[in-house]
Amino acid sequence: MTRFLIRRLLASIPVLLGIVVVTFVLARLLPGNPCVAELGEKATQAQCAQFNHREGLDKPIPVQLGKYLNKVAHADLGASFRQRRPVTTLLAERLPVTVELSIAALIIAVLIGIPLGVFAAYRHNTLADASAVVVANVGVSMPIFWLGLMLQYVFAVTLKRSPLGLPPSGRLDPGIIATPFFERWGVHANGVFRFVSRLLILNGILAWKWAIVGNALRHLVLPAVTLSTIPLAIIARMTRSSLLDTLGLDYVRTARAKGLGEFLVVIKHALRNALLPVVTIVGLQLGSLLGGAILTETIFNITGVGQTLYEAIGARDYSVVQGFTLVVAIGFVVLNLLTDIVYTVLDPRVRVT
Numbered sequence: 001m002t003r004f005l006i007r008r009l010l011a012s013i014p015v016l017l018g019i020v021v022v023t024f025v026l027a028r029l030l031p032g033n034p035c036v037a038e039l040g041e042k043a044t045q046a047q048c049a050q051f052n053h054r055e056g057l058d059k060p061i062p063v064q065l066g067k068y069l070n071k072v073a074h075a076d077l078g079a080s081f082r083q084r085r086p087v088t089t090l091l092a093e094r095l096p097v098t099v100e101l102s103i104a105a106l107i108i109a110v111l112i113g114i115p116l117g118v119f120a121a122y123r124h125n126t127l128a129d130a131s132a133v134v135v136a137n138v139g140v141s142m143p144i145f146w147l148g149l150m151l152q153y154v155f156a157v158t159l160k161r162s163p164l165g166l167p168p169s170g171r172l173d174p175g176i177i178a179t180p181f182f183e184r185w186g187v188h189a190n191g192v193f194r195f196v197s198r199l200l201i202l203n204g205i206l207a208w209k210w211a212i213v214g215n216a217l218r219h220l221v222l223p224a225v226t227l228s229t230i231p232l233a234i235i236a237r238m239t240r241s242s243l244l245d246t247l248g249l250d251y252v253r254t255a256r257a258k259g260l261g262e263f264l265v266v267i268k269h270a271l272r273n274a275l276l277p278v279v280t281i282v283g284l285q286l287g288s289l290l291g292g293a294i295l296t297e298t299i300f301n302i303t304g305v306g307q308t309l310y311e312a313i314g315a316r317d318y319s320v321v322q323g324f325t326l327v328v329a330i331g332f333v334v335l336n337l338l339t340d341i342v343y344t345v346l347d348p349r350v351r352v353t
Helices: 002-029 034-039 045-055 061-073 087-122 127-141 144-158 181-185 192-197 200-206 210-247 250-257 262-291 294-299 305-314 318-346
Strands: none
Touching: 002 061, 002 318, 034 045, 087 127, 087 192, 087 200, 087 210, 087 262, 087 294, 087 305, 087 318, 127 210, 144 210, 144 294, 181 192, 181 200, 192 200, 200 210, 210 262, 210 294, 250 262, 262 318, 294 305, 305 318
16 A cells, blocks of 8 residues: 555656646737736836846746746745735635635535435336436536525525525624634644644634534535535436446345345445545545635635635636645645545455555
């Protein structure tokens, strides 16, 4: 296992390097001028020349790329043109928001999608199966921006004064401050502790602030449900398809012939092997959620990775685009590695050396 992990990590280095290079070059080939985006359309040539010299944009692209790679090698992702803040600081603030939202959405998708797929496969060619397929197709085809607005209207406007009323935006109610958990212990910390403290639910649990945990969960429901619809539908359809193939294999018929109950046959024997392609889909969906929650974050006024990337691309803020893209790519590599490890747990026939 150790050799396998080392090989995969070494193989991921060229992938990440290629992503950095491609993102760096494409960002500079896109139409638009960072100077105009920063200073406005009335910026003079002298002002733009001064801006480009200060930011190093007057150098040839290969020279800029070399300097950027040298910074990355020293864990320096540069600074934002617009906000005049290090990209690592922006990541520490925005990434936990998207991580929390993505994990919540994926939990909803898995907890509903897999049972829905199992139910549809077990009741194949029945009304229940057809209904589950319709639900999955609706989930895939339903626009996120429309669903988010409809959920806001129903739960934040129509049912506002009922027990089902939910907040329409933000992460906490106005006036509520989530004190970092480590300050409760009298510790002043940075790095990982700061990152964890911005995961409001986890921070509330570690700080024993259950009112904050409950408030953060209420704010997370609508955006998480909105973001989970597409992965939920994909997971349900993949589970149904994979389980149908598995239920027709000889060992499943043998288990039934031995007199085992349907629950054991479907869950213990068939589902475990059917989950291999589902695990792949789950890993890919989580990676996609980390980098693609732009619409959801915009609708619910949540400043995470997606919204920050969108604003940075429009402003030609190269450092932010490159830094956030690199982090999302690293997330994909880590998730693929974890997926391979889960394979060995689900199916002992898969060996890694």
